[in-house]
Amino acid sequence: MKTNHHFAFFDEGSKKEIRRAILKAVAIPGYQVPFSSREMPIARGWGTGGLQITLSIIGCEDVLKVIDQGSDESVNAVSIKKLVQTTTGVEVTDLTQEATIIQSRHRIPEVPLDSNQILVLQVPAPEPLRDVEAREYMTKILHSEEEYSGAWLQLFEQIMKFGRTTTGADHPVYVNHRYVMAPSPIPRFDNPKMHQSEALILLGAGREKKIYAVPPFTDVRSLAFDDYPFKVESFSGKQCRLCGTSDVFLDEVLAADTGEVSYQCNDTSYCMERLNQAEKAEVENNYA
Amino acid sequence: MGYVAVKGGTEAIEASINRLQYERLQGGKIIEVENILATMKALVDQVMSESSLYAPYLAALAIKQAGGSMEEAVFLMRAHRSTLPRLYYSETVETEAMFTKRRISASFKDIPGGQLLGATTDYTHRLLDFNLLDEDSDENEKWLLDYKDQLSKIEQGRQPEFFPKVVDYLREEGLFKTYEKDEKVPFDITKQSIQFPAPRSAKLQTLTRGQTGAVTALGYASLRGYGQVHPTVGEVRVGNVPIYVGHPYEDMDIEENHYYIGEMEVTEVESFVPVKVKNEENEDEMEFEIGYGVCYGQNETKAIAMSILDQCLEHPGSPFPTHDEEFVLLHIDSVEATGFISHLKLPHYVTFQSKLDSVRQVRNGGASQ
Structure with a gap:
């Protein structure tokens, strides 16, 4: 009763169905397309939406990169990469520019993506209006009527209470001037990267059974008021202690012994790449 | 490279899976799928029901692989179910x-x-039956023979109802x-x-x-x-x-x-x-x-x-x-x-950093925008 799995795990019927949902999502930017969402060999809530997208679009020629919170070597990224590689045999990479498909949890890489790449984001909660309306039946109506007062009021309330908006990651965005969309819990720092992105961005929520998309060159605006403009996380005056960059999203690192706080690139492959380049330059200079 | 949060994932996963295998094997006993199938019907039934896949043998295998964890066994079955083509719908079951x-x-x-x-x-009394600690298969067989003997007498000449x-x-x-x-x-x-x-x-x-x-x-x-x-x-x-x-x-x-x-x-x-x-x-x-x-x-x-x-x-x-x-x-x-409950174990460094930034801005009187 031993069996081998099909290419990319799914039977072809399932892949087709997911691709149809993806096509619809691309055709209606920011709209959440329901799909049946198969159970995967990794847990619901652990990236199954992204994984289903990746598995249904991947071909033998693709080069895959998987990151979790910025890191290629994070345990869940490794686990997802392993599953895709075992069932497809595709090449994997850490280098952002080499990948054709990048599956990511909660980050958009620092290296700008181009039109030959697809970014697949894992989404835990696809509904940007869930905090103001618990019922799916109602939120669907609100979207269809472009009734987004709830989303605006949430921001307004924050300003009233705290003097500024207090959203963390997953700050809602307006896509193609029509749908308010949860960008997935990427930091606000990454929101602007979605605007007019050259790469296709696909977002998958496995447990909530939704697929949505930001097609290339689409307007994506973070929700904000004219007098309280959108602000990304501030790392002013801070730089990566390893590669010295200062214009990227930084992790705060606490030294256990001294309690000293330092910062380093959250995007580990970007940091590594810069370090290698620096080293190469140094070697070349020394030999020159 | 110095400290990177959750670095070395590949090695860590290998080691963790080995440890899991060790814990399954260290007792030195092997439970056969047939044993689970024969003695744990209620468990097999529950796994099949929650995974919506009627396959007793596979359910027993899933229970074995999951070390008896219900949620794991159901999960294994559901994932397997995803790989199966659905060829027919049955007629309405009466x-x-x-x-x-x-x-x-x-x-x-x-x-x-x-x-x-x-x-x-x-209508059983829920008292632990300590006799089960040393069950005798000869005696069990004798009990079964007796039971079947009685049954055949009752069932003689009767049609299924x-x-x-x-x-x-x-x-x-x-x-x-x-x-x-x-x-x-x-x-x-x-x-x-x-x-x-x-x-x-x-x-x-x-x-x-x-x-x-x-x-x-x-x-x-x-x-x-x-x-x-x-x-x-x-x-x-x-x-x-x-x-x-x-x-x-x-x-x-x-x-x-x-x-x-x-x-x-x-x-x-x-x-x-x-x-x-x-x-x-x-x-x-x-x-x-x-x-x-x-x-x-x-x-x-x-x-x-x-x-x-x-x-x-x-x-x-x-x-x-x-x-x-x-x-x-x-x-x-x-x-x-x-x-979704268990995904909370995944790292949330970026999201937390982002929230931390917000909270700090508010504390520092970020109102002056």
């Missing part, structure tokens, strides 16, 4: 054709066809509405995502594959006070039902074109719930409605709880959460609930 092993009614003492207690733990539904009797009396048979093709929740308001077929499918504990808890909540359904169990029946598929090219409506592909054991419950209705003169009148529960294998608690929730969801007007279809149907799935 439970009147059930080869009944157990059938009871709490509504009537004498039901047409009679009560059939069958195998149940209901088919039981009418208890509700049919009440329907004749006009206490239950008779509905047109709904022959619409059921919504398939495994091929389309459920939309609200959900058709009843989608509700029933979601309930029957719900986590036993979750379905029981919500059914209980409704019964105890957070709901408006207080049923009487009209009938619980457990037994095997035959499954037929129609010929793909011949006329499906002709029974001769149906193929018998096997049987499966199910528990079926019809609960009777009194409801107030208006008659033609606009006067209040009482009549009964049915709450329906069904699940793979023998799991009566789940089937009864399901029948309560089915009835709750048919009356969405009530303010209780057990009557809210999104509340009930979106939270009882084992794979979804355990998956």
Whole structure:
């Protein structure tokens, strides 16, 4: 009763169905397309939406990169990469520019993506209006009527209470001037990267059974008021202690012994790449 | 490179999987899948039901692989289910054709066809049986021979019996509405995502594959006070039902074109719930409605709880959460609930950093924008 799995795990019927949902999502930017969402060999809530997208679009020629919170070597990224590689045999990479498909949890890489790449984001909660309306039946109506007062009021309330908006990651965005969309819990720092992105961005929520998309060159605006403009996380005056960059999203690192706080690139492959380049330059200079 | 949070993932996973294997093997015993299949029917039944895959052998394998963890076993089965092409839909299963092993009614003492207690733990005393610590297979075999001997004497010359539904009797009396048979093709929740308001077929499918504990808890909540359904169990029946598929090219409506592909054991419950209705003169009148529960294998608690929730969801007007279809149907799935709860173990460094930034800005008087 031993069996081998099909290419990319799914039977072809399932892949087709997911691709149809993806096509619809691309055709209606920011709209959440329901799909049946198969159970995967990794847990619901652990990236199954992204994984289903990746598995249904991947071909033998693709080069895959998987990151979790910025890191290629994070345990869940490794686990997802392993599953895709075992069932497809595709090449994997850490280098952002080499990948054709990048599956990511909660980050958009620092290296700008181009039109030959697809970014697949894992989404835990696809509904940007869930905090103001618990019922799916109602939120669907609100979207269809472009009734987004709830989303605006949430921001307004924050300003009233705290003097500024207090959203963390997953700050809602307006896509193609029509749908308010949860960008997935990427930091606000990454929101602007979605605007007019050259790469296709696909977002998958496995447990909530939704697929949505930001097609290339689409307007994506973070929700904000004219007098309280959108602000990304501030790392002013801070730089990566390893590669010295200062214009990227930084992790705060606490030294256990001294309690000293330092910062380093959250995007580990970007940091590594810069370090290698620096080293190469140094070697070349020394030999020159 | 210095410190990177959760770096070295590949090695860590290898080591963790090895450790898991070690913990499974260190006791020095091997449990055969056949042993699980032969001795842990209730567990196998529950796994099949929650994974909505009727495959006892695979369920037993999943239990073995999962080290007895329900959620893991169900998860394994569901993931396997995803890889299987779905070739046919069966014809409607008629439970009147059930080869009944157990059938009871709490509504009537004498039901047409009679009560059939069958195998149940209901009337066992829950005392730990220390004799099981050293069971003797010779003695077991002798017991079995005796039992089969007695059985053959009783069963001699008797034909298998088919039981009418208890509700049919009440329907004749006009206490239950008779509905047109709904022959619409059921919504398939495994091929389309459920939309609200959900058709009843989608509700029933979601309930029957719900986590036993979750379905029981919500059914209980409704019964105890957070709901408006207080049923009487009209009938619980457990037994095997035959499954037929129609010929793909011949006329499906002709029974001769149906193929018998096997049987499966199910528990079926019809609960009777009194409801107030208006008659033609606009006067209040009482009549009964049915709450329906069904699940793979023998799991009566789940089937009864399901029948309560089915009835709750048919009356969405009530303010209780057990009557809210999104509340009930979106939270009882084992794979979804355990998956999302357990994802909290994943790193959330970026999201936390982002929130931290917000909180710090507010503390530093970020109002000056």
